[in-house]
Amino acid sequence: xxxxxxxxxxxxxxxxxxxxxxxxxxxxxxxxxxxxxxxxxxxxxxxxxxxxxxxxxxxxxxxxxxxxxxxxxxxxxxxxxxxxxxxxxxxxxxxxxxxxxxxxxxxxxxxxxxxxxxxxxxxxxxxxxxxxxxxxxxxxxxxxxxxxxxxxxxxxxxxxxxxxxxxxxxxxxxxxxxxxxxxxxxxxxxxxxxxxxxxxxxxxxxxxxxxxxxxxxxxxxxxxxxxxxxxxxxxxxxxxxxxxxxxxxxxxxxxx
Amino acid sequence: xxxxxxxxxxxxxxxxxxxxxxxxxxxxxxxxxxxxxxxxxxxxxxxxxxxxxxxxxxxxxxxxxxxxxxxxxxxxxxxxxxxxxxxxxxxxxxxxxxxxxxxxxxxxxxxxxxxxxxxxxxxxxxxxxxxxxxxxxxxxxxxxxxxxxxxxxxxxxxxxxxxxxxxxxxxxxxxxxxxxxxxxxxxxxxxxxxxxxxxxxxxxxxxxxxxxxxxxxxxxxxxxxxxxxxxxxxxxxxxxxxxxxxxxxxxxxxxxxxxxxxxxxxxxxxxxxx
Numbered sequence: 001x002x003x004x005x006x007x008x009x010x011x012x013x014x015x016x017x018x019x020x021x022x023x024x025x026x027x028x029x030x031x032x033x034x035x036x037x038x039x040x041x042x043x044x045x046x047x048x049x050x051x052x053x054x055x056x057x058x059x060x061x062x063x064x065x066x067x068x069x070x071x072x073x074x075x076x077x078x079x080x081x082x083x084x085x086x087x088x089x090x091x092x093x094x095x096x097x098x099x100x101x102x103x104x105x106x107x108x109x110x111x112x113x114x115x116x117x118x119x120x121x122x123x124x125x126x127x128x129x130x131x132x133x134x135x136x137x138x139x140x141x142x143x144x145x146x147x148x149x150x151x152x153x154x155x156x157x158x159x160x161x162x163x164x165x166x167x168x169x170x171x172x173x174x175x176x177x178x179x180x181x182x183x184x185x186x187x188x189x190x191x192x193x194x195x196x197x198x199x200x201x202x203x204x205x206x207x208x209x210x211x212x213x214x215x216x217x218x219x220x221x222x223x224x225x226x227x228x229x230x231x232x233x234x235x236x237x238x239x240x241x242x243x244x245x246x247x248x249x250x251x252x253x254x255x256x
Numbered sequence: 257x258x259x260x261x262x263x264x265x266x267x268x269x270x271x272x273x274x275x276x277x278x279x280x281x282x283x284x285x286x287x288x289x290x291x292x293x294x295x296x297x298x299x300x301x302x303x304x305x306x307x308x309x310x311x312x313x314x315x316x317x318x319x320x321x322x323x324x325x326x327x328x329x330x331x332x333x334x335x336x337x338x339x340x341x342x343x344x345x346x347x348x349x350x351x352x353x354x355x356x357x358x359x360x361x362x363x364x365x366x367x368x369x370x371x372x373x374x375x376x377x378x379x380x381x382x383x384x385x386x387x388x389x390x391x392x393x394x395x396x397x398x399x400x401x402x403x404x405x406x407x408x409x410x411x412x413x414x415x416x417x418x419x420x421x422x423x424x425x426x427x428x429x430x431x432x433x434x435x436x437x438x439x440x441x442x443x444x445x446x447x448x449x450x451x452x453x454x455x456x457x458x459x460x461x462x463x464x465x466x467x468x469x470x471x472x473x474x475x476x477x478x479x480x481x482x483x484x485x486x487x488x489x490x491x492x493x494x495x496x497x498x499x500x501x502x503x504x505x506x507x508x509x510x511x512x513x514x515x516x517x518x519x520x521x522x523x524x525x526x527x528x529x530x
Binding site: 151154155157158159160161162163164165179180183184187188191 | 302305307326327328331332335336338340342343344345346356357360361390404405408
């Protein structure tokens with residue numbers, strides 16, 4: 001699952017990390033929106049070429065590369081299945097475009113998830129008018145993904161020590177072998193959730209209606225700048241995509 | 257039985273957990289492993305059944321190079337009981353849970369049944385045989401987890417913090433059981449912070465700190481060593497504290513006593529008895 005690494009926050013100092021999370025949300029959504037407007041190879045390649053410097057600015061190029069390597073099997077799967085099943089004129093070219101689009105989409109969103117700490121995210125949501133409980137639940141969920149991963153490893157160790165051979169046998173056996181992992185994982189997670197809820201309540205969670213916050217986010221000039229440029233870019237591209245006939249080279253594809 | 261030769265291990269290749277550990281455990285030994293949190297105790301035990309493979313150095317189990325054996329093969333010899341029973345329980349009855357490991361290791365149906373019943377009766381689980389493990393109390397779940405490993409009758413049994421969450425009676429039962437297994441030739445390795453438990457039942461203690469073994473020897477000399485106690489963030493055994501206090505007034509009393517009998521003899525001697 002190494003391709004998910006690109007969605008994991010890393011604590012670093014960078015231009016992108018220092019932006020307001022709301023500005024980053026806007027830029028990510030704009031970039032993803034642009035990626036969704038095209039399916040041809042050339043625009044997708046241009047898009048990725050535009051995204052890579054942004055990832056580099058967030059000092060996360062290495063992590064991105066690891067993730068993309070992990071994504072490779074899925075991309076190949078998409079290419080093979082789309083080529084075989086697609087009804088378009090040039091199925092191979094089309095499926096290459098689709099898989100590049102997936103890369104562009106993941107990269108757009110990773111820009112947000114790589115650089116926004118779960119706490120910042122919940123603070124941003126609260127300041128956007130979402131109720132504290134929901135924002136808290138969301139940041140909690142994000143916070144527990146790595147914990148769940150560690151738990152899964154501990155469970156796998158425990159079952160292997162009892163003679164479960166996780167990586168042996170045919171497909172059916174391997175699927176059956178998931179049961180001894182998944183059942184404890186669910187039980188442990190539910191138990192943990194209950195005890196966290198109890199411990200939070202016993203520390204007064206939800207006791208007072210009005211909460212105060214130690215840190216609040218403030219939108220600075222550069223955040224406005226980022227939002228403005230992102231929206232402008234989005235509008236311009238929408239304009240070109242839907243109200244202009246694009247030059248020939250944009251829709252260039254492989255002849256098969 | 258188990259030989260660990262200059263083993264190095266670092267999680268993700270960068271967080272060192274073992275930094276050159278060597279030890280030998282013979283069949284029929286009872287060994288306690290103590291150390292502060294993060295000293296590498298569990299990492300060390302995981303090397304004994306192949307869950308972790310040394311990045312440098314070698315592990316031998318029964319004279320065979322462990323690197324050539326799978327975890328499942330090693331599990332026949334080395335049984336591991338985990339700190340958190342919830343990490344391994346997943347079936348709907350206690351009985352199935354206990355037979356699960358046996359079936360994995362390829363025991364026949366009759367053999368499986370016999371071993372399961374024997375283990376349940378020893379651990380007092382017979383009445384719970386058809387209950388769901390998830391409906392049991394923490395201590396009971398811990399015993400089910402122990403039973404599921406014990407049923408395979410390994411030659412080496414390694415336990416991670418077995419006494420946590422057990423009441424005095426269960427702890428007594430557990431130690432009786434370990435003694436009995438040991439009398440039948442099973443080597444028992446126990447990772448624990450429960451120093452009184454170690455003193456009572458384990459003649460040999462290995463103390464670890466920051467991925468190194470800092471002391472390995474007789475329990476009564478390791479656990480009465482102030483440096484070891486401090487580095488491993490243990491507390492001096494109560495009886496040793498008492499003997500130290502006596503030693504202040506009566507220099508003839510050794511300040512490193514650990515057993516009730518030893519202290520009793522010392523006090524009788526002070527009073528001039530025999």
